[in-house]
Amino acid sequence: MRTLQTLGRMPIGLTVPAFAILIIVFGAPIVLLFLTSLNAPALSIANYQAFLGQQANVRVLFQTIEVSVLATIICIIIGYPTAYLITAAPKRLRMVLLVLVIIPYLTSLLARTYAWIVILGDRGLINNLLLDLGLISSPLPLIYNRVAVYIGMVHIMLPVMILPLVSVMLGIDKSLVAAACSMGARPFAAFWRVFLPLSLPGVRSGSLLVFVLCLGFYITPAALGGLRDVMLSTFIAAQVATSFNMARTAAAAFILLGIAAVIVSALGLDLSDTPGRAEQPPRKSWRRRLPSFGTLTRNLNELAKPYRAKRWAAELYQVGGDGRDRKIVGTVFVLIVMFYLLFPGVVVITMSFNAGTFLQFPPSSLSLRWYRSFFGDPSWTTAALTSIQIGVAVVILSTIVGMLAAYGLSRTVPRLRAILTMMLLTPITFPSIVVGIAAYFGLLNLGLIGTITGIILTHCIGAVGYVVVIVSATLGNFDRRLELAAKSMRAGPLRTFMKVTLPLIWPGVMGGAVFAFIHSFDEVVKTSLISGFSIRTLPLKMWENMRHEIDPTIAAVASLLIFLPLLWLVALYVTWWRSRPKDQLAVPQL
Template sequence: MSADMRTLRDRLPRLGPALLALPAVAFVFAFFALPMLDLFLASIGWPDISLASYTEFFTRGGYLPVLVRTVIAGITVTVLCFLLGYPLAYAINMTTGTKRTVMLLFVIVPYLTSLLVRTYAWIVMLGDGGLVNKTMIFIGLTDRPVQILYTSTAAYVGMVHIMLPFMVLPILSVMNGVDKRLIPAAKSMGCPPFRAFLRVFLPLTVPGIRSGCILVFILAIGFYITPAALGGLSDVLLSELIEIQVSQAMNFRLAAAAAFVLLVITALFLLIFGADVSSTRTGLVGGDTGRFSGRGVGFRWARSLLAPLAAAEVMRKRRLAQWQKSLYRRDPFLAFRPGLLMTYAVLCLGFLILPSLVVLVMSFSSDPFLSFPPSGLSMQWYEEFFTDPSWIAALGKSVYVACISTLLACGLGVLAAYALDRSPTLSNYLMPLLLTPIIVPIVVVGVALYGGYVDWGLIGTDAGLIFAHTLGGISYIVIIVSATLAGFDRRLERAALSMKAHPFTAFRRITLPLIQYGIIAGAIFAFIHSFDEVVVATFIGGFGEKTLPMKMWEDIRHEINPTIAAVSTLLLLVPVLGLVGLRLTQRRNN
């Protein structure tokens, strides 16, 4: 055997992960990176290099105020989600058993529910005849309906409602990993309960707070559907301005410049806040040790004086028992009753789940207009949906595109996740690329794919939608399957290989069955992502046959009728069925 052949044979095992990741990387590069490059070139007027589009954006009246309004909206929504979400995550973390499971479901189900469904629910609730106005009239706050819908208040309410789970879930995941013994240890040293929370628990949850804030801000500044449906004409955000420049003004260069300005803001935010600036090595109760020890000495001195007295000794034992009971109590906010925190959690969970319940009731309304509560019950809107060919065609196209894109994403994403798990060095370079499609603001992705797919003739085709939805599906599958592989015992594979099993056989017979739960979970998320996606589909869907979210969005913008409530109720079944499927798969694996 020649030296070159031996060198190639020695390098093949190291090239294996790269070869497995190559299909996914090539797909993301071709259908995402190249369109993003085309978008940048369009923004500078390639081949005639010019910054005229950026100059117009920053100097023409109206554009800069929209940019400022967008950033302010992103910061405001992020702050509101943190103020509402942190206590909610804390309350869930402090509960156990069935109560905890129910509370988690009340967060996860809205998180997986269609964006359009939740937006439509707030249109119903905030309208003149909606639940909010009728409640205010009933309790005497006003004697006539108040204009809430199509204002900035309505837009903020809808955005916070949609973004709240993105804040709660990262914070909760970090809280679950905090050692519950740390706060009792701090209190045993004399630290007051609230100070123990501020100095011990809160710093340890900073990584979750940072992740939640990054997610909410990036998604909020790229919001398009919710502010466009709930906000007024004076509340236009940058994403709406970009869509107007593409679909109405036909000024793609200016839209590309605005998209890249939004992308730069996102990159700067990630650069500033994405790094791990937290440190758990700070003195958790440092600086007050002397004061605590002094208090301890004082308590010991008083106790020694009262010890000979029997009554005082009985009181001391009672106080000691109460102190020990409070010391290991799960809730460190001893100054407040636990019921207060749980009441707050119930109100927040009601805020998350109530819009879906309102849509469910409205779908059975007999009224030909939006009014809650309905004057009567009827199945007419479900009958109209199932007898209308346009709705059925839209449903069929959504299912077809979601199924094909999910299968394609599974094939590419599982191989990539397996490769990145086997090569940490490769993961450091390729993981950011594979996750970029869901990190970049969705409106920027839509504009970039529109510009790229126009040149390739994919606008208005099923292939264009499938390729676009596969990008996000790959990201979700890589995340979930990589997390599953992180807990996989590689010694099982080595044992199979030591018994002369072929590497592919070991993967098929050993690895694949053990990670199938992660693959199924990733496939469910990829399917929901494709089935619910509307922003990118709006840009590249063209004027042909529409997906179900595209048709819903078109009807919401032009003619709001209760048929959309029936469609929304059917869409509510998608996350529920997904969670049931995950549960059944988990039981089967166990």
């Protein structure tokens, strides 16, 4: 009890378990890995020179950057209007659209990649349809090329772009745009001069998240791309599998990490989003640093004032007639995006009930043959049970540690809270292959490679970050006066937390636990490095079958993974719904 009281007086002490796991599994190993890449204690850049001295390595590096940049640009082009239309929709429709975006976001990456293999393959949905219609005589090369890589990567990353944009756009005061229109600005001008600048933080955050995650992509380019579409993550993973030269592998990993660090530091990304931050002085725009352009702009605006005044007087009382057309175009656009996000899952689920030997859409006859194949094959069921066991262990450990860390961070000063939160979020903001290499290097020294304990610890360093973010957001709306009232009635710190704080933040804790399980259950890259070819989880089993043979059993497994997010959303909704009476009765009970 004295220990708990001491920790209660020093909230920062509650973050010790989280930082202990982070430092042991990721922090200290990545520092040692960096020193290894420099051939410590000699400290030379020979490994970096060796990497950059090979033309093939440089080509793969620039190809990785090119693919990541273009995928990010496509996500902005599609995601921004989608988020804008979702924000402008009525509240009920907006919630439905957000759920439709979240479902593919929570769906297994392997399941979505497999869906595109089924659709774009030589015997896939598109080629079969064109062959049946007689439009082509031989299958089109729709897969194993750069276009297929972009299709798969954008499909996976688009929700990551849309969700931050929607979050920022919902906080923009729409009366500002209406005020601009009332002063004679046309809808596009009001959007360009008022709404767009206010939504740029969402564009920045979404773009950086998409770009950094694309840098570490491994599964989708390897499954949908050809030999000329190799990403640097695939190159690093191949080095780990075929060579034990950790110095050169570390150099390649830090080159990839350096690219991500440069972009993040240049544009600025604060994922901590901690309340109570001091206002930062606004940065000077690049336009203000060029006085000649500013003077020219002001002169042009002065010349255009009479024209704008005349147009405003002429159009003041006119009724806009293109509103219906804009609504139709917006509705069609949103429907196309939702079709793009959800249709691959529908195809896989439908094909999983096919009774034939080969996958076919639509199925000639319905059967549970491939589901029986999954549950009747010990290799599949053993892999599934292993993934569930690891996921449950990760949920228990990361939820407890992350909840304590979030509680402690919420009671520290804002500046320190932002720094510590960013440190806890590094495993989910760094490229996945870099985190996997660092964890492999650290657990190798501890003798935990090829063990379930090593996999659990590796998954936890990312899962803790999700729990901290979600629980911290819940604590941001928590009224601390309830805790003070309980303490004034002689309730101790532990009793206050268990009886007052925990019931009120329970929905956030459950949300963090759900994301922790999804993060663990869908992990492939880090698991493949830490498992040491001795432990097979369900994602690893799926990945092996996708690379060597297209077993229709994968369709049944993928369909089960697609249904899984629906169960999580129902569980989260039930938890939130059941917590509402407790929130309302908290003050009377106190």
